[in-house]
Amino acid sequence: MKAVLFDLDGTLIDTAADFIRIIQTMCREEGREIVNADLIRTQVSEGARAMVKLVYPELDVEDPIFLAHRQRFLDIYGTNIAVDTALFDRMHPLLEELETHAIPWGIVTNKPRGLSESLLKALHLTERCAVLVCPEDVYKTKPDPEPMFLAANHLKIDAKQIIYVGDHPRDIDAGRNAEMYTILAAYGYLPLQHKDDLKAWQADCIVENVTELHQVIHKLLDINLPMT
Template sequence: MSKPFDCVLFDLDGTLLDTSYDFSYALNLLCEQHQLTPPSYDVVRNTVSQGGAAVTALAFSPDNPAKFEQQRQAFLALYKQHINLHTHIFPGLLAGLVHLTKHNMPWGIVTNKPQGLTEHLLSFFEFPTPPKTVICGDTLAVRKPHPEPMWLAAQECGVDPKRCLYLGDHPRDIEAGMNAGMQTGAVLFGYMSAEKMTNLAQADHIFRTPYDITKFLTERVK
């Protein structure tokens, strides 16, 4: 049986890497500086996919935009400083990347994380083969769920978008993959509960654990 796709693309935070602990740690440090009680780790984890401003707003009021922007920038600076303190590849997923490497299948990353933070974070990781493409939230003038970042990733991998599988843990990831004409996989071990994955039924595949992804890849890529 021929493989159903020729490229695998991953969202970054909550899909490929578990970055939630370092987001929580950075916010804790900022709260400590301001003598505030930090939100719980679980609250931060459930907010990571919404971006730095949303995480900052868990502890600081956005009512004063100028002051809030200073707090957001301070949070991001602390996050960058401690970006790889606790972050790791989701357990069980590395074997899937090894399998893709063994079968010479390109893989890549499409994230809404800014390029500066993405490149800094990825510099700490050595994958079986480096990603063929890394498209960030500011690579283009638009970002997910717009299809252009997805199309650029497919182009850089030399694969027709229809032959790409995109994996993500947020409704916009499924939307982005669908908008680009890609196959989609909903990741339920990330930062969004199944209840909040509002378009879950539209995903081509559902993965409840990283091991499910590896099992799927080893079965389909031969």
């Protein structure tokens, strides 16, 4: 293994608190029942549409009214993209160790490029990230392997020599389809309909926290990555 790629929300970065704040604020403004924070968390990896649907379950996702609410959600998020967002606990030392050993790390996400770049800038990760692949960069997004191969080509590393870490079945499918080594981040935003049988995702490895992720990457890269 020569590189590590991450999904963004729920794998590398803990963004849920900001989404929870915005969705629950929308509920209050609309006089609707407050959506449970844990339920919102399970929908983060499904995108803005799924989260806004929690507030307006009666609206069709193509309804102009629903689309207006979705755009309002995105506008609020884009303006306040990292109020309560941060790297997952213990992720910072892992990235530092990879960089110390000249192991490139990057991101393959289904999050739009504008939001992804703003988030990385807010967290001072832009220059550290070796590659960022977003939906706008490919014809087919995850679970298709196209974005994985694009990232590998950018790094000039065979996809088979890359580790991919994600918290959604499409992440694991995309990594497996590209023959990468896949790690399921069980500490992430596991979708409600898939969280009860993680072995069915067929990841090469499952980790419960970033400390375990650090240990697995340590072994796969065969370098000395001391636990910090």
